[in-house]
Amino acid sequence: MQENARFSGKAATRRTDIRRENERLILTAAEKVFAEAGYGGATMQLIADMAGLPKANLHYYFATKEDLYRRVVQEIFEIWLNAAASFDAASTPAEGIGAYIEAKMDISRRHPHGSKVWAAEVMQGAPVIQDYLETTLRDWTENRARVIQGWIDAGQMAPVNPRHLLYMLWAMTQHYADFGHQIETLNGGAPLTDRQWQEATESVKTIILRGVGLG
Amino acid sequence: MQENARFSGKAATRRTDIRRENERLILTAAEKVFAEAGYGGATMQLIADMAGLPKANLHYYFATKEDLYRRVVQEIFEIWLNAAASFDAASTPAEGIGAYIEAKMDISRRHPHGSKVWAAEVMQGAPVIQDYLETTLRDWTENRARVIQGWIDAGQMAPVNPRHLLYMLWAMTQHYADFGHQIETLNGGAPLTDRQWQEATESVKTIILRGVGLG
DNA sequence: ATTCCATTTGACCAAATGGTCAGCTTGTGG
DNA sequence: CCACAAGCTGACCATTTGGTCAAATGGAAT
Structure with a gap:
């Protein structure tokens, strides 16, 4: 629960950190790839490689390519x-x-x-x-x-x-x-x-x- | 031969006209599709539809998608x-x-x-x-x-x-x-x-x- | 009319791509 | 330590896409 994270002494739990870090990692990579290749030219694989994560992991954090793009x-x-x-x-x-x-x-x-x-x-x-x-x-x-x-x-x-x-x-x-x-x-x-x-x-x-x- | 086209009385032969017309048709359609979808998002099929020609015909006039793009x-x-x-x-x-x-x-x-x-x-x-x-x-x-x-x-x-x-x-x-x-x-x-x-x-x-x- | 070459096009293919999923690992609260 | 949920990922799949090709059609020079 997020309450736990928020109220447990040490700022945020490990889990929350991981989530935030990976989302940031993916968003940063996505921003660059979308900019350099356009939406149509960008591939989830390229973004995954740039973020240093397996492609399936991207879909764990962002359901679809369009979702990711929208956030950027x-x-x-x-x-x-x-x-x-x-x-x-x-x-x-x-x-x-x-x-x-x-x-x-x-x-x-x-x-x-x-x-x-x-x-x-x-x-x-x-x-x-x-x-x-x-x-x-x-x-x-x-x-x-x-x-x-x-x-x-x-x-x-x-x-x-x-x-x-x-x-x-x-x-x-x-x-x-x-x-x-x-x-x-x-x-x-x-x-x-x-x-x-x-x-x-x-x-x-x-x-x-x-x-x-x-x- | 193109010499024939150039020197035969009526301006250009039918053949030359066809070529020029179709190239223009394709280039105009391609310009629009590339602009609206980007290079990666554009498809030869979309351009063909917009030009009113079968896709294979595009490849007769322009060898590759990149060739067509370059011309635009x-x-x-x-x-x-x-x-x-x-x-x-x-x-x-x-x-x-x-x-x-x-x-x-x-x-x-x-x-x-x-x-x-x-x-x-x-x-x-x-x-x-x-x-x-x-x-x-x-x-x-x-x-x-x-x-x-x-x-x-x-x-x-x-x-x-x-x-x-x-x-x-x-x-x-x-x-x-x-x-x-x-x-x-x-x-x-x-x-x-x-x-x-x-x-x-x-x-x-x-x-x-x-x-x-x-x- | 006949021949030759440009043009046209439906059918097809290999590769790439977005997305899924089942099973695994890891963190965490009790 | 245990049980459960979050996080992770290799393997897989359906679809799309750029490009090919062989066969058909059409124009023009002889």
Whole structure:
């Protein structure tokens, strides 16, 4: 019972640890394989090998390939939603937009696989997360668009279409994850260094902020 | 013989027509299926059904699934390269960048499937077009980056990293194709109208041009 | 008309894949 | 230590899929 685990002196029982560890192991492997091969190209065997577990073990933790995939997509979505905090916490447009760009660039760097899985899912018509788009994401977008419109109405930034501004922010920040391989190739075959990531972030911030009259 | 076809009075012989027509039929169907299902999720049977031909016929024109896929990717790549013309023809930065945005937004609208196929290919590490990235695309990028740097040096626009500017242009314009489904959902479930596409293009142009000091 | 070659296609095959299951091992509460 | 449940896994299976092929059909040059 989970009660036992929760109340028995030493944090969690061995069993709970095993479960959590293996699920994490599988999810991490799945994220990478789905990103690199797409849903159709990914195989449970590949994911199992990458996780270092027998294939049958995957099906013990995740009933079907689709279940596993759904979990991977949900995780990146939540990470992105949380980046809204940096947007909401700000009091000025420059601060809010700037912090949001920084947060999303940081996510692109730390979770490139998840970003790709999301991109592929949406490109294919969002077969498994359509409801999220219609509820959570729609609400999220409308709320932020309203905030931006408020800034414009208050004369704090240039009049731009808030929706398209949001699309542009998503496009640019996620591009560094989704097209990371292309960027790496054009960078002479080497991944962007810390310095280059900083430069990329600054470039995006500079152009966008000046672009909305906050330069 | 093809000589016969070329020199026989009526343009091309029936044979040549058939070949061209069927190849076009297959390529169009393949572009759509690869975009909607990914390379791994696409099946020759699906493509055949969409093209209205028996599966064996596909293998008569394209030896393997990979051959067919390669052709689809090459086509969109060439379309994009040609968009460079609008960039090169311009004499001022505002004109060049503006025209390039318009050209690429137009392509996103007219070839959303191809754009998605390209995006998926790059996201998966460009397994079949890596050589293009390292040769053609690298040269293309370096040349345009040099042009932009020239404008900056001449004081015609604000100093920004030319590479990152190019990445941003690609990201934003292609976003309207690759994430078209998401945008459509956030647009109340309806595809963007002519007017809305124009507004999107204007938004991108306005923000970018002002962002590089050309507002 | 006849010959030759391009085109078409139903039937077929070997390999790969998602998923199942029965039996085994291991942890845990009593 | 025991009994039970959770966790593990090799072997297996039905289905799908890319690709093949031989036989049939159709166009065009002589």
